[in-house]
Amino acid sequence: MKWDNFTADRVASFKCKAGCKQSIFWDGKTPGLGLRITASGAKSYIFQTELHGKTIRMTIGDQRAWSISGAQAEASRLKVKTDQGIDPRQVEAEKRAAREAAETARKAQESRETVTVIKAWEKYLTERKRFWSERHYSDHVNMMQSGGEKRARSSKLTVPGVLRSLANVRLIDLTQERVQEWANEEGAVRAGRARLAFRLLKVFLTWCGEHTDYREIIVSNAAKNKKAREILGKPETLNGALQKEQLPAWFNATKQLNNPVMATYLQALLLTGSRPNEISSLKWADIDFQWCHMTIRDKVEGLRVIPLTPYLSHLLAMLPRRNQWVFSSNSASGHIIDARKAHEKVCAIAGVTLDIYGFRRSFASLCDWVEMPAGISAQIQGHKPSALREKHYIRRELDLLRMWHVKIEAWILEQAGIEFIPTQAGLQVVK
Known part of the structure; x- marks a missing residue:
């Protein structure tokens, strides 16, 4: 190991030895101070000493950025630390950790002050x-839409x-008082949608409270x-449901629709209870x-298979095949x-009062007239099993469902005054 008092000329003249990746030259004036030179010519000051029986080495900095006197002063400072049994590397690591913690806290505070509901909402949806x-996704998008865009089927x-x-x-300003103000505003105009939005908002804020980016903001x-x-x-x-005496008027009203796809769709809702x-x-x-069955995308089970009854099969077979959807339309999705x-x-023509979900209640209610077992009608409709035995032990074959499903369809058609005769050749006659 060669020791030379560092001077500007000497430092400039030092070169890496041929065939070596790096060479180190030591200052004869300052203990532990060295100049490391790589094969590429890069020069940096280093500090090396013994601490607790082991050799430690630290980089002070680039030779072009440090003066000789500055490097000597830094090496002397580090030497004092090691003589006291202090590892300068640990000190630097602790300082670096403190700086990173301070930066994290600063960013967190900045996030608390700037992140808005819409920003977190978009990340939530993603x-x-x-x-x-x-x-469900469409509901979330619509709840936060800005408005002012052209409608697909309206001016x-x-x-x-x-x-x-x-x-x-x-997000930090979304308090209970602010939500109450919102509820007063929206509840007076569109209470039904506001109730749905309120439920979605509650789930969203629960997600925020568990998310690493927002849990420091959402304290409640x-x-x-x-x-x-x-x-x-x-x-x-x-509680609205079609009564058996209303069936003739309702079926007659569906025939007056100019859109056969829509007419069949409404009848399918009643005949399946889906x-x-x-x-x-x-x-x-x-x-x-x-094989006379349909596969339904079920929100409870994922998929369920139900019978395709004769009259409904006849109606579906008559529909145009314009795309992949059975009930096709000109909407962006391609279906109703x-x-x-x-x-x-249809309800106005028939003189009945019924919401669009009333068909499910109608199907379930009309099934009682043919004494269909409740479990069978529930399985056809896709209701979640309500009893332990139904949930864990009952597995009904499709043919058993078909027997009852065909029976209720035939009864509904009879009450509606529709004469429907399935023939052996598979053709149906409707009078």
């Missing part, structure tokens, strides 16, 4: 979309979503709010005309999305 159905522009007024509120869930819930009120209980979106999203690949106008028109 992360949760794969776990949701298309309809009117879209209106802001129910939660849009909260979009630019800082502002949507767990009894007063806001009271402001929005309870939804009206819907949820509206389950029927509207049926694909031709889900229909097996040979909203049947409310057609449904309201």
Whole structure:
């Protein structure tokens, strides 16, 4: 090991030895101070000494940035530390950790002051979309839409979503009082949508409280709010269902629709008791005309297979095959999305009062007339099993479901005054 008092000329003249990756030259004046030179010519000052029986080495800095006197002073400072039994590397690591902690705290504080509801909402939708159905995701998007866009089937522009007024509120400012103000505003205009939005908001804030980016901001869930819930009120209980004496008028009214796809869709809702979106999203690949069954995308079980009854099979076979969807339309999705106008028109012609979900209640109620077992009608409709035995032990074959499903369809048609004769050749006659 060669020792030379560092001078500007000497430092400039030092070179890496040929064939070596690096060479180190030591200052004869300052203990532990060295100049490391790599094969590429890079020069940096280093400090090396013994501590607790081991050799430690630290880089002071680039030779171009440090003067000789500055490097000597730094080496002397480090030497004092090691003579006291202090490892300068540990000291630097602790300082670095403190700086990183301070920077993390600064960013967290900045996030607390700047992150808005809409910013967190968009991230929420991105992360949760794969776990949701298309309809559930669409509900979330619509709740926060800005509005003012052209509608697909109307000249009117879209209106802001129910939660849009909260979009630019800082997440830290979303208090129970602010949610109550929102509930007062939206509940007076569109209470039904506001109740749904309130439920979605509560789940969203729960997610924020568990997310690493937002859990320091959300100290309490502002949507767990009894007063806001009271402001929005309870939804009206819907009990409407088609009575057997109303069936002739209702079926006759469906025949007056100019759209055969919509007419068949409404009849399919009644004859299967399925949820509206389950029927509207049926694909031709889900229909097996040979073996007479349909595969339904079920929100409870994921998929369920139900019988394809003769009259419904006849109606479906008559529909045009314009795309992959059974109930095709000109909407962006390619299938029926909203049947409310057609449904309201049929109800007005028939003189009955019924919401779009009333078909499920109608099917379940009419099944009692043929004494169909409750478990069978529930399985056809896709209801979650309500009893331990149903849930864990009962597994009904499709043929058993078909026996009862064909029976209730035939009874409904009889009450409606529709004469329907399935022939052996597979053709049906409707009078």
